[in-house]
Amino acid sequence: MTDRTAAIQTVGSGADQSAAGQREMLRLVSELYYVRALGQPEIAALTGFSVSKVSRLLAAARSAGVVRISVEGAPQEPAPLARALSTALGVEVWVTPGHETAPALAARLCGVAAAPRVAAELPADGAIGLTGGYTVESLVAALPAASLPRTVVVPLVGGWDSSNPHLNSNEIARRMAERVGASVRMLHAPGLLDDEATTAALLADSAVTATTRFWGELRLALVGMSGAPRHTPGYGTVMDRLDDAGRSRLTARGAVGDVAGHLVRLDGSFLADEWERRTISIPIETLRKVPRVIGIAAGSNKVETIVAGARTGLLHLLITDEPTAAAALALVESGR
Numbered sequence: 001m002t003d004r005t006a007a008i009q010t011v012g013s014g015a016d017q018s019a020a021g022q023r024e025m026l027r028l029v030s031e032l033y034y035v036r037a038l039g040q041p042e043i044a045a046l047t048g049f050s051v052s053k054v055s056r057l058l059a060a061a062r063s064a065g066v067v068r069i070s071v072e073g074a075p076q077e078p079a080p081l082a083r084a085l086s087t088a089l090g091v092e093v094w095v096t097p098g099h100e101t102a103p104a105l106a107a108r109l110c111g112v113a114a115a116p117r118v119a120a121e122l123p124a125d126g127a128i129g130l131t132g133g134y135t136v137e138s139l140v141a142a143l144p145a146a147s148l149p150r151t152v153v154v155p156l157v158g159g160w161d162s163s164n165p166h167l168n169s170n171e172i173a174r175r176m177a178e179r180v181g182a183s184v185r186m187l188h189a190p191g192l193l194d195d196e197a198t199t200a201a202l203l204a205d206s207a208v209t210a211t212t213r214f215w216g217e218l219r220l221a222l223v224g225m226s227g228a229p230r231h232t233p234g235y236g237t238v239m240d241r242l243d244d245a246g247r248s249r250l251t252a253r254g255a256v257g258d259v260a261g262h263l264v265r266l267d268g269s270f271l272a273d274e275w276e277r278r279t280i281s282i283p284i285e286t287l288r289k290v291p292r293v294i295g296i297a298a299g300s301n302k303v304e305t306i307v308a309g310a311r312t313g314l315l316h317l318l319i320t321d322e323p324t325a326a327a328a329l330a331l332v333e334s335g336r
Contacts, residue, residue: 228251
């Protein structure tokens with residue numbers, strides 16, 4: 001063996017020992033944190049490391065596979081409450097966990113919890129349409145990363161809303177496309193226009209039809225649902241586009257919310273109104289032809305809405321949380 005070969009072997013052995021020592025350090029710090037339940041400041045005091053270095057070592061341990069965290073998977077079968085509501089409404093129901101009563105918290109938690117269930121529904125190609133709303137925005141933010149390069153995401157309703165980002169359907173569509181590795185088409189139109197003639201003219205504009213043509217090619221639609229005009233849930237909704245007289249008018253006519261921009265009554269019938277005719281949204285008959293429509297909503301202000309939405313016959317899957325599902329089931333069983 002030459003001196004050069006021996007030197008190389010010595011260096012290689014030292015490198016291996018160094019790597020093994022580093023991995024053992026990762027293991028030790030991880031054991032202190034995950035097994036012995038010591039806090040990062042305590043570990044820093046014991047080892048002489050800074051807290052930031054302990055944090056970096058824990059992150060490196062996960063990246064290197066020294067720490068492998070597993071979480072129990074979501075149930076594969078619907079809960080008894082979901083089955084009962086499904087039978088009552090005649091539509092598949094998935095119930096997310098959570099017992100929040102505040103509408104904003106309930107909506108956001110439902111969206112986050114629903115993300116894995118919705119991710120399993122995403123098509124590998126074709127078009128995905130979505131509306132805006134608190135719940136849909138939260139769902140999109142929580143979607144696991146994916147790669148769907150043959151899929152395009154398009155808004156189903158107009159909306160350039162700088163004051164309420166959760167109603168900006170274009171931004172939500174862009175974020176979804178980014179999360180799942182798809183392309184996106186923007187809908188260059190506001191949610192509500194001043195008059196019906198302007199709405200009709202805008203829907204015929206080539207800049208708008210470049211996106212709305214995808215409505216006829218949808219493989220999946222994710223639809224949020226707003227509460228009744230009489231509700232003020234503490235966050236901005238599409239109903240805020242109405243003045244007090246408009247809210248009173250729609251309430252008197254039986255509107256309990258909207259599905260993809262279309263007003264609905266509790267019995268599932270659609271309410272024709274000038275407000276709807278001034279709204280940029282996918283036509284009902286076009287939405288009815290989509291192979292898979294998922295409606296998602298939660299909160300005390302959405303109980304009547306999800307019952308009405310299911311009764312329209314548009315939805316194939318309804319996702320809501322436990323309190324909303326229980327209240328909806330009670331409403332249906334009351335005979336209303």
